[in-house]
Amino acid sequence: MYSFEPSEEQRMLIDAVERYAVNDLREAARDAEESGEIPPALIEKGWEMGVLQASVPEQYGGFGEHSAVTGVLAAEAMACGDLAIALAVMTPSTYVMPILYGGTEAQKEELIPPVIEAEWKPYVAAITEPQFDFHIGEMSTIAKKTKSGYSLNGEKAYVPFANQAESFLVFAALDGKTQAFIVLPDAEGLTVGEREKLLGIQALPTFSLTLEDVKVPTDARLGGDDGFDPASVIASAQFTISAMAIGLSKAALDYALPYAKEREVWGKPIAQRQSIAFMLAEMAIEIESNRLLAWEAAWMLDNDQDAAKAAYLALTGASDTAMSVTDRAVQVLGGHGYIREHPVELWMRNGRGISTFTGMAMV
Amino acid sequence: MISFKIPEKIEQSVVIMETIAENMMRPVSRYFDEHEHEIPWDYIEFMHSSQKAMGGGGTLTDADKKKKKEGPSISFQRLAFTSEILSWGDVGMWLCTPGGGLGGAAVNATGTPEQKERFLSNYRGEKPVFDAMALTESHAGSAMPAEVRTTAVQDGEEWILNGEKIFVTAGNKALVDSDGFVVIWATIDPEAGRAGVRPFVVEAGTPGCSVTTMEHKLGIRSSDTVSILLQDCRIPFDNILGSPEVVTKKKKTEKGFKGAMATFDATRPLVAASALGIARATLELLKEMLQEQGVEIRYGLPRSKMTNIEREVVDMETMLRSTWLLTVKAMWLADERKANTIAASMCKVKAGDVVVKITQRAVELMGPLGYSREHLLEKWFRDAKINDLYEGTGQINRLIVARRILEYSRHELS
Numbered sequence: 001m002y003s004f005e006p007s008e009e010q011r012m013l014i015d016a017v018e019r020y021a022v023n024d025l026r027e028a029a030r031d032a033e034e035s036g037e038i039p040p041a042l043i044e045k046g047w048e049m050g051v052l053q054a055s056v057p058e059q060y061g062g063f064g065e066h067s068a069v070t071g072v073l074a075a076e077a078m079a080c081g082d083l084a085i086a087l088a089v090m091t092p093s094t095y096v097m098p099i100l101y102g103g104t105e106a107q108k109e110e111l112i113p114p115v116i117e118a119e120w121k122p123y124v125a126a127i128t129e130p131q132f133d134f135h136i137g138e139m140s141t142i143a144k145k146t147k148s149g150y151s152l153n154g155e156k157a158y159v160p161f162a163n164q165a166e167s168f169l170v171f172a173a174l175d176g177k178t179q180a181f182i183v184l185p186d187a188e189g190l191t192v193g194e195r196e197k198l199l200g201i202q203a204l205p206t207f208s209l210t211l212e213d214v215k216v217p218t219d220a221r222l223g224g225d226d227g228f229d230p231a232s233v234i235a236s237a238q239f240t241i242s243a244m245a246i247g248l249s250k251a252a253l254d255y256a257l258p259y260a261k262e263r264e265v266w267g268k269p270i271a272q273r274q275s276i277a278f279m280l281a282e283m284a285i286e287i288e289s290n291r292l293l294a295w296e297a298a299w300m301l302d303n304d305q306d307a308a309k310a311a312y313l314a315l316t317g318a319s320d321t322a323m324s325v326t327d328r329a330v331q332v333l334g335g336h337g338y339i340r341e342h343p344v345e346l347w348m349r350n351g352r353g354i355s356t357f358t359g360m361a362m363v
Numbered sequence: 364m365i366s367f368k369i370p371e372k373i374e375q376s377v378v379i380m381e382t383i384a385e386n387m388m389r390p391v392s393r394y395f396d397e398h399e400h401e402i403p404w405d406y407i408e409f410m411h412s413s414q415k416a417m418g419g420g421g422t423l424t425d426a427d428k429k430k431k432k433e434g435p436s437i438s439f440q441r442l443a444f445t446s447e448i449l450s451w452g453d454v455g456m457w458l459c460t461p462g463g464g465l466g467g468a469a470v471n472a473t474g475t476p477e478q479k480e481r482f483l484s485n486y487r488g489e490k491p492v493f494d495a496m497a498l499t500e501s502h503a504g505s506a507m508p509a510e511v512r513t514t515a516v517q518d519g520e521e522w523i524l525n526g527e528k529i530f531v532t533a534g535n536k537a538l539v540d541s542d543g544f545v546v547i548w549a550t551i552d553p554e555a556g557r558a559g560v561r562p563f564v565v566e567a568g569t570p571g572c573s574v575t576t577m578e579h580k581l582g583i584r585s586s587d588t589v590s591i592l593l594q595d596c597r598i599p600f601d602n603i604l605g606s607p608e609v610v611t612k613k614k615k616t617e618k619g620f621k622g623a624m625a626t627f628d629a630t631r632p633l634v635a636a637s638a639l640g641i642a643r644a645t646l647e648l649l650k651e652m653l654q655e656q657g658v659e660i661r662y663g664l665p666r667s668k669m670t671n672i673e674r675e676v677v678d679m680e681t682m683l684r685s686t687w688l689l690t691v692k693a694m695w696l697a698d699e700r701k702a703n704t705i706a707a708s709m710c711k712v713k714a715g716d717v718v719v720k721i722t723q724r725a726v727e728l729m730g731p732l733g734y735s736r737e738h739l740l741e742k743w744f745r746d747a748k749i750n751d752l753y754e755g756t757g758q759i760n761r762l763i764v765a766r767r768i769l770e771y772s773r774h775e776l777s
């Protein structure tokens with residue numbers, strides 16, 4: 001049976017995350033963006049909400065059951081506060097979730113608990129590569145089998161907290177297939193580059209990463225000798241950032257709407273003009289419809305269905321939604337939207353990045 | 364708990380509907396497009412007998428049927444699937460489906476239990492019966508029902524109706540080709556604006572009620588669109604839908620208006636679903652034709668790696684899927700007896716846009732093949748546009764969405 005109603009438990013989680021997003025993240029977002037720094041206590045507070053911990057089963061140190069649907073609900077709510085800080089809070093998810101989806105039993109037992117049972121620490125994934133047509137299914141970073149394990153060569157971008165990472169999960173192509181390898185920060189041949197300068201999400205410290213003949217042992221390969229099927233990880237990466245794009249879009253609409261009701265032109269609020277009112281209606285329609293794509297993809301994964309296409313469509317829709325809705329929000333505010341006193345210009349910059357942020361959060 | 368599982372009962376009827384769409388609609392789709400106003404009786408008779416076998420009123424929802432339902436209701440959702448699949452077959456023919464069209468929906472949304480029994484039981488008879496809803500008049504469409512000029516005057520135990528309605532879908536089938544009925548929206552108090560507007564049932568054969576014009580249209584040609592003239596048309600007092608008490612007390616409520624709006628809450632997602640059926644048909648044929656030309660659509664790639672055609676198709680699939688899910692949600696809300704006005708208007712807006720965009724792009728992408736009447740793409744291009752017009756244009760539905768999210772009255776935003 002269809003249902004579009006989150007459960008009682010999910011509702012409580014969404015409410016809690018929304019409070020954190022609106023009260024804490026929204027407040028801190030501008031300073032964090034301008035200074036390029038997120039107060040560690042703020043990340044820790046988000047971490048302690050336990051979104052990731054609750055989706056990891058008890059035997060691996062968590063206290064729940066994995067549900068991608070619950071994950072996307074929480075991801076949307078958090079991104080509604082601030083995308084950069086939400087990505088920071090969720091950074092360890094990009095390390096844990098692939099292990100949970102594709103790791104061997106031994107890898108799950110060994111690698112997940114240290115992340116989950118402690119305070120927030122930068123366990124990070126290195127996925128994106130600095131190419132215009134980067135595709136998660138077709139990595140340029142190459143893994144080669146050696147006598148004692150694997151050697152990795154390539155260049156990565158958007159690696160958050162790489163300068164202080166506890167451990168990396170590096171994605172690379174092995175015989176043309178996307179695989180993942182645990183790489184420790186002190187590995188020989190691994191170089192953390194300069195902090196990246198990006199159009200948006202500037203609160204999040206991201207770095208480039210260079211791998212030159214980085215040697216890892218056999219058991220560093222996710223899924224062991226046979227590796228793992230990256231389909232679930234790719235799907236999760238796509239629908240998670242989709243949900244966050246919807247959260248971002250919702251923030252923009254929620255900001256533009258009351259503004260339009262207050263701002264007057266020729267004696268009445270601009271919201272009472274169809275040109276503005278219709279824009280707002282279209283923003284709401286895009287948010288409502290595209291949100292369901294992310295939900296459906298997550299639900300399919302939870303129900304052991306092939307979610308690849310659904311997740312891909314969700315990303316396509318959410319990426320366009322984020323760009324158009326945040327752009328419209330700036331437009332509704334007019335010249336004021338262009339001023340950094342208002343958050344809409346930041347959201348518009350963040351909105352442009354959605355399609356390229358795939359892999360920066362997973363549920 | 365969020366779920367996207369299609370209810371089993373719907374899954375079963377999907378198989379049947381698909382068979383009907385493929386075998387009874389597609390093969391004659393072109394014929395009825397080229398023979399405007401010919402009636403697809405084979406399809407109609409088949410639908411009538413199969414609906415009769417299932418208890419009649421196949422396109423109506425649980426609310427119309429007396430039988431107490433078991434378990435959660437899914438009838439609105441089922442209707443969305445039916446509308447989508449049969450419109451995939453042929454939207455004009457879908458509009459010719461007997462047994463519960465827009466008139467039935469109005470009776471369903473506004474009638475008393477007695478009225479529902481009286482007017483809807485006809486569907487279980489020997490012959491197929493049609494119904495229609497008449498709201499638009501030549502001077503006003505979207506401004507309805509506030510500007511209704513057709514009048515209803517009480518005369519003893521009867522109402523006398525006068526006026527002319529236009530753009531009545533299936534009006535001829537309801538009044539001329541079968542013993543059906545039309546729901547006429549008329550005012551009982553022209554001074555009262557929309558507060559005076561009420562729905563009345565006029566049955567086929569009523570003196571003073573006649574079909575005057577059959578329109579020649581861009582598309583949906585197998586469905587008749589007519590004008591209905593009411594000249595001192597007398598109908599029984601009980602044919603006013605809803606409780607007549609409001610009238611006798613002369614209380615000016617907005618019940619009539621709200622009745623029309625409640626009807627739209629059900630019919631707008633229905634139109635959205637129908638639009639999406641055309642859109643899906645188009646997308647499927649487009650992909651098939653591309654495949655014949657050796658063009659495969661690769662999914663999962665970033666846009667920078669895609670060809671233009673791949674990007675177009677993926678965008679089409681995205682908008683189609685997101686709108687379909689929103690339509691299902693609007694119908695799910697209706698089944699859950701929850702407010703769905705905003706979702707109904709939202710899916711209607713987007714479905715109208717999406718079907719127009721997809722059909723227009725498909726004709727363009729296929730070039731001379733798309734433009735040729737040898738294929739159905741050009742027909743769907745024509746059929747599509749009506750979905751952005753009837754049951755409220757895209758603009759009127761944007762207005763409804765905007766008012767709701769801004770919490771504005773119609774005085775504040777129009």
